[in-house]
Amino acid sequence: MRVGLLGAGRIGNVHAQAITTHPESELAAVSDAFEQNAQALASGYGCDVLSSDQIFADPSIDAVLIATSTDTHSDLIEAAAAAGKAVLCEKPVDLSLERASACLETVGAKASDIMIGFNRRFDPSFSALKAAIDAGEIGKTELLSITSFDPAPPPVEYIKVSGGLFRDMMIHDFDMANYIFGAAPVTVSAVGTSIADPAIGAEGDVDTAVVTLTYADGRIAVIKNSRRAVYGYDQRVEVLGSEGLLQAQNVLENTVVKSTTDGVSSAKPTYFFLERYMPAYRAEWAAFVEANKAGKGMPVDLKDGVAALAMAEAATRSSKTGKPVVLADI
Structure with a gap:
């Protein structure tokens, strides 16, 4: 190709x-x-x-x-x-x-x-978690928690053209929720604030946000985003099911764990997305090449992209009004 x-x-x-x-x-x-x-x-x-x-x-x-x-x-x-x-x-x-x-x-x-x-759909840990769900290893999924914290806020010049945290950053997590739960939510409720960098708030954006998604069958998903986590790039997914719990933990800088009388410590998470997700970018490209070779549809297509953007739009509106937004109204 x-x-x-x-x-x-x-x-x-x-x-x-x-x-x-x-x-x-x-x-x-x-x-x-x-x-x-x-x-x-x-x-x-x-x-x-x-x-x-x-x-x-x-x-x-x-x-x-x-x-x-x-x-x-x-x-x-x-x-x-x-x-x-x-x-x-x-x-x-x-x-x-x-x-x-x-x-x-x-x-x-x-x-x-x-x-x-x-690309996060193709992260080895997240895709393994999804495969375990599909295999019924924790029964019926009930509660999803997605944590996505950046190590430091981006420049304000970037914020001005980014479209806002919900469209630029959390959109990955909206797609992850759709991927893991296999359905779109009914309602989107968002709260956001500018607490990490007041300059971001001055541009009308938020740098810290929590979104709650509710589903027609009673399931709930919670997404937490922050532009600042001083210890590194925090990327975790947790799913509670009727028969157990699945967790995809952070990828660390190394696997060394030190245990002494002072306590137990390990390395920090990898610093940012280039280090954390390069294997996912390669797997994403491999999936694209394979889908074209096989003449089949893409594993995440344009409709999925529009669906995630609709959730970002709903979250943006909810954060401004303080009220839940029905996704169908978007």
Whole structure:
């Protein structure tokens, strides 16, 4: 599979590693709004620098990976699909639910062939937890808890264009809830505050939030997010079932545990997403390649991306009004 990479920033470089280390794909070309970024990535991987339009028009390029700014995602998805390319697009589909829904309508039947980059589904621990649930190892699932804390707040310049914590950060956890429970919630209740970095609050965003999801069958999910956890990147999932409990714990910097008369201590969690989720990015790309080879739908597709964005929109509204939002109303 010959691949055109759209976007040569930090996440574009992560995807370039995944593409070039897979035995059945090669990085053919890269484009970026800042040519120096494209040139730097291309020189490291020996690929061409082309415009997005040139990549779409090149019949030798089989697939595109979209890792550009979020406000360009829907346009590029539509253009790539129209050009007959296989598509993997980073989350979220768009900052606007209305625009994302229009994109879904535009691509029509191709929606199941467009993969959205919710890489955490492919994390070895999270996918093993999901497999155990599907095998009935803890009976009927009842209560889900997702913890996702960043080590430090991002720059305020990033906050201004991020779309807010619920669309930018917690959207991963909304998709994880859909993945684990296999259904969308009925109601979304959110509370958020700016306590870690007042500058984030000054931009109208929150840096600390809790969301509660309720389901038609009585199940409950709780999602906790913070932009600041001084001890590292805290990523945990816990599921209580009628016959037991499943937990996916943090990945630590090392596995050494020290036990002395002073107590027992271990290493901190890995520092950030590059260290924590690189295996997931590789597994995500492998799943994309395999799905295209097999001619089957994507394991997480455009409809899933729009569904998670609808939950983010509901959470944003709930946090502002202080009232639960019925997802169907979104």
